[in-house]
Amino acid sequence: MNAQATTQDRERTALGPIARAGVRPRGRLNVSFEFSPPKTPEAEESLWTAIRRLEPLAPTFVSVTYGAGGSTRERTHRTVRRIHEETGLKPAAHLTCVGASRDEVDAVIHDYWDAGVRHIVALRGDPPGQIGGAYVPRADGYNNATELTAAIRRIGDFEVSVGLYPQVHPESPSAEHDIDVLKAKIDAGATRAITQFFFDTDGFLRFVDQVRAAGIEIPILPGIMPVSNFKGLQRMAGPCGIVLPDWLSELFDGLDSDPDTRRLLAASVAAETCAKLEEAGFTDFHFYTLNRADLTYALCRVLGVREPEDKS
Numbered sequence: 001m002n003a004q005a006t007t008q009d010r011e012r013t014a015l016g017p018i019a020r021a022g023v024r025p026r027g028r029l030n031v032s033f034e035f036s037p038p039k040t041p042e043a044e045e046s047l048w049t050a051i052r053r054l055e056p057l058a059p060t061f062v063s064v065t066y067g068a069g070g071s072t073r074e075r076t077h078r079t080v081r082r083i084h085e086e087t088g089l090k091p092a093a094h095l096t097c098v099g100a101s102r103d104e105v106d107a108v109i110h111d112y113w114d115a116g117v118r119h120i121v122a123l124r125g126d127p128p129g130q131i132g133g134a135y136v137p138r139a140d141g142y143n144n145a146t147e148l149t150a151a152i153r154r155i156g157d158f159e160v161s162v163g164l165y166p167q168v169h170p171e172s173p174s175a176e177h178d179i180d181v182l183k184a185k186i187d188a189g190a191t192r193a194i195t196q197f198f199f200d201t202d203g204f205l206r207f208v209d210q211v212r213a214a215g216i217e218i219p220i221l222p223g224i225m226p227v228s229n230f231k232g233l234q235r236m237a238g239p240c241g242i243v244l245p246d247w248l249s250e251l252f253d254g255l256d257s258d259p260d261t262r263r264l265l266a267a268s269v270a271a272e273t274c275a276k277l278e279e280a281g282f283t284d285f286h287f288y289t290l291n292r293a294d295l296t297y298a299l300c301r302v303l304g305v306r307e308p309e310d311k312s
């Protein structure tokens with residue numbers, strides 16, 4: 001190591017983890033963004049404002065969710081197609097197999113192929129009514145994301161991403177079982193895992209160590225959720241098997257009518273998570289944008305991800 005590098009390293013280490021973003025070489029990290037299909041013309045406009053704001057950050061891909069039980073099939077398809085046709089972004093369509101026959105699911109996969117879409121996020125979906133409730137597959141349907149992944153790969157040379165649960169899937173008996181399921185999905189053709197969001201970063205890192213120790217080498221993208229609606233998060237977290245740490249509840253306590261402070265806190269919590277993951281060697285990050293650009297855009301700056309022409 002030469003003298004100059006040593007000085008630079010010393011200066012960099014003296015900074016806090018977020019300030020280090022300012023002196024980090026750019027372009028080393030990859031980001032991807034998740035959106036939901038909009039319900040109203042107003043929501044569509046605000047989604048597209050977010051997409052246009054984030055597009056110059058050159059994400060690896062942007063994904064579009066599929067409503068519970070396939071309820072947004074048309075809207076998801078329309079949004080994915082528009083992204084494909086009107087932007088330079090690579091869209092990834094979420095697809096679930098719950099409540100649908102194999103023929104119906106295959107038809108959706110063929111539609112995506114014909115539209116030029118080449119990346120699908122393959123998911124089973126939740127049982128109707130209650131996340132974590134008993135899942136009963138249809139006799140003529142795919143049983144799980146493993147079978148869905150195999151079907152997608154049979155139909156076309158798609159890139160297939162799958163879900164992964166750092167705090168264990170609510171229906172799963174153990175992390176070991178989840179890791180076996182991930183292995184089966186990889187054998188079926190999955191090439192990337194995107195994780196459920198989490199707040200216990202150390203627990204996440206331990207889980208990923210366990211996945212790697214099992215010989216799994218595909219990229220694992222931590223799902224980063226900058227949460228400013230803490231009440232909403234509390235409602236969603238339990239059924240999804242996500243444990244909210246006490247420090248997080250404390251942080252948001254008493255702020256129900258103070259959205260500005262909640263957004264500032266959401267940004268700082270997620271920034272700390274990103275900085276810690278980057279220091280642990282992660283190079284790929286997936287953001288749950290909730291169809292807004294501002295927090296995700298700021299977090300990308302923390303990771304040193306900027307518009308290529310931005311020299312500021």
Ligand SMILES: Cc1cc2nc3c(=O)[nH]c(=O)nc-3n(C[C@H](O)[C@H](O)[C@H](O)COP(=O)(O)OP(=O)(O)OC[C@H]3O[C@@H](n4cnc5c(N)ncnc54)[C@H](O)[C@@H]3O)c2cc1C
Binds near residue numbers: 069094144165169181
């Ligand atoms: C990144 C991400 C994005 C998501 N996006 C959406 C979305 O857009 N729309 C939506 O409705 N939901 C979405 N979900 C939620 C997801 O549908 C639920 O968590 C669902 O309960 C499980 O989906 P999965 O694909 O992980 O299921 P699977 O991988 O199929 O696992 C579910 C259970 O099936 C069993 N299983 C699976 N494969 C095998 C196998 N080979 N052998 C034995 N048992 C097996 C296991 O018991 C496992 O616990 C998302 C989740 C994540 C992490």
